[in-house]
Amino acid sequence: MKQIEIKKYLKFLGMDTTEKMSFKNCEICGNKNTKLIKKKISWNNNKYGILPVHCCLNCGFLFQNPRFNKNFYSRYYGKSYGEEVILKKISIRNTVKTQKERGELLYKFLENYLPKKGNMLDVGSSIGCMMIPFLKRGWKCEGNDPFKSFVEYGKNNLGLPVKCLQSEDMQLKKRSKDLIIIMGSLEHVYNPNLVMQKCEKAIKKNGILVLEARGDPIGPIKNFFNQSHHRYFFGNTMELIMRKYGFEPILTTKYPITGPTRPGTQFCIGKYKGNKIKKTFKNLIKNGKRETYLDIIFKLKYYDKINKNKK
Numbered sequence: 001m002k003q004i005e006i007k008k009y010l011k012f013l014g015m016d017t018t019e020k021m022s023f024k025n026c027e028i029c030g031n032k033n034t035k036l037i038k039k040k041i042s043w044n045n046n047k048y049g050i051l052p053v054h055c056c057l058n059c060g061f062l063f064q065n066p067r068f069n070k071n072f073y074s075r076y077y078g079k080s081y082g083e084e085v086i087l088k089k090i091s092i093r094n095t096v097k098t099q100k101e102r103g104e105l106l107y108k109f110l111e112n113y114l115p116k117k118g119n120m121l122d123v124g125s126s127i128g129c130m131m132i133p134f135l136k137r138g139w140k141c142e143g144n145d146p147f148k149s150f151v152e153y154g155k156n157n158l159g160l161p162v163k164c165l166q167s168e169d170m171q172l173k174k175r176s177k178d179l180i181i182i183m184g185s186l187e188h189v190y191n192p193n194l195v196m197q198k199c200e201k202a203i204k205k206n207g208i209l210v211l212e213a214r215g216d217p218i219g220p221i222k223n224f225f226n227q228s229h230h231r232y233f234f235g236n237t238m239e240l241i242m243r244k245y246g247f248e249p250i251l252t253t254k255y256p257i258t259g260p261t262r263p264g265t266q267f268c269i270g271k272y273k274g275n276k277i278k279k280t281f282k283n284l285i286k287n288g289k290r291e292t293y294l295d296i297i298f299k300l301k302y303y304d305k306i307n308k309n310k311k
């Protein structure tokens with residue numbers, strides 16, 4: 001990405017235009033060979049601009065490349081994006097209701113995998129209402145989110161156990177959690193590997209991790225790629241990042257586990273088994289648990305076409 005293009009984007013964000021970007025290795029497999037998949041993406045609803053997305057040529061993972069440094073993203077979340085999404089009272093009420101309903105459906109879906117009462121962590125919990133159905137059933141819960149306005153509402157208005165922090169800074173007790181959920185936030189964090197490392201330390205043996213990601217495109221490709229998503233998980237790459245941290249995927253599905261409010265998202269449920277799963281991670285990719293660059297191009301074209309025909 002040329003400095004002049006970077007400046008243009010920073011100007012759009014209203015941020016310091018001297019920030020630099022650099023190329024990163026694949027966040028899942030560590031491979032340094034990545035190839036451009038989409039140069040111009042959605043900056044917001046009406047504006048498109050340059051912010052390249054690359055595909056890892058080893059495992060098929062899609063992520064923004066090049067990227068800014070950590071401090072940039074702290075400012076980005078703390079300020080521009082945070083302010084942009086502060087909810088008005090009426091939509092807070094809606095969000096509370098939706099999150100509660102999602103939590104209830106999630107509890108019912110997971111009931112058979114879980115102990116009667118346990119300890120839960122919600123990473124990127126927003127207001128924190130997905131934990132309410134668990135709290136009601138006697139679970140110990142904690143959630144965190146970098147958006148101050150959400151967290152303060154949850155804490156002050158609803159008395160929920162939420163903290164305002166970036167998930168990279170979580171401090172968790174070792175082997176203390178029966179359930180960790182990351183519902184669509186691993187795509188936004190600065191360092192997904194650090195977040196997963198922390199989750200791995202905190203989960204109990206046979207504990208459950210639930211990942212939710214946007215999954216396959218449900219609209220035109222030009223809107224699928226947007227600036228707030230630093231990476232894009234599909235079913236296969238959710239399973240890969242689970243395995244990298246010792247979780248055995250037991251179910252990967254497009255079935256709307258948490259109801260109809262987030263159409264098209266995909267879920268991966270994994271059970272923590274530790275080293276025996278971690279060891280197999282790189283060999284699995286070598287043996288074909290991967291998507292090629294052409295697979296990804298084919299997939300994007302396919303969804304672009306069927307989504308255009310829908311309208």
Ligand SMILES: [Zn+2]
Pocket residue numbers: 026027028029030031056057058059060061
């Ligand atoms: Zn990779």
